Amino acid sequence: MIIGLLITIVLSLFLQSMPVFYDGEGVYQINKLEYSYTSGYAVNSDVSYKIDCDDKCILIIKEYGKDEKDVIKKSLTNKDMDKFEDMLNKYHVLSWKGFNKSDKNVLDGNSFSFHLRYNDDEKLSASGYMMYPDYYNNFKENFEDYIDEIKSR
Numbered sequence: 001m002i003i004g005l006l007i008t009i010v011l012s013l014f015l016q017s018m019p020v021f022y023d024g025e026g027v028y029q030i031n032k033l034e035y036s037y038t039s040g041y042a043v044n045s046d047v048s049y050k051i052d053c054d055d056k057c058i059l060i061i062k063e064y065g066k067d068e069k070d071v072i073k074k075s076l077t078n079k080d081m082d083k084f085e086d087m088l089n090k091y092h093v094l095s096w097k098g099f100n101k102s103d104k105n106v107l108d109g110n111s112f113s114f115h116l117r118y119n120d121d122e123k124l125s126a127s128g129y130m131m132y133p134d135y136y137n138n139f140k141e142n143f144e145d146y147i148d149e150i151k152s153r
Contacts, residue, residue, distance in 0.1 A: 029120070033049070033050060036049065036113050049143075059075075088116075091139035103131050110130060111129040
């Protein structure tokens, strides 16, 4: 009984120090995110985002065609991460795991690539070309608003 209590205390202290999200079944600890999308409709409309939570969480934004000196780096607060975690839950992002679909009939369209590493070694990968998992468009729109808010600081 004492050992169980000690394990619970140690786990709760560890989880409090890392960004986490909850999907109704389990608690997940975020380590890294790599998310990019392209648009076939405009030149230089490709963008990639990274969130790296090794020590503290940092957002890295790279726009296609821009120099390395134009890369944007922003520290993320606990509130920022809470908002991101809410998006993961709201749009059921864990259900995207393994999504990999393309519409080969479209020659000039949009694509996305989404990779989330959590719980140190678990990975969620999803990608698509003119085909998207459930709630993807809602997630993307909400994520873009989230990024704009952070960039404006």
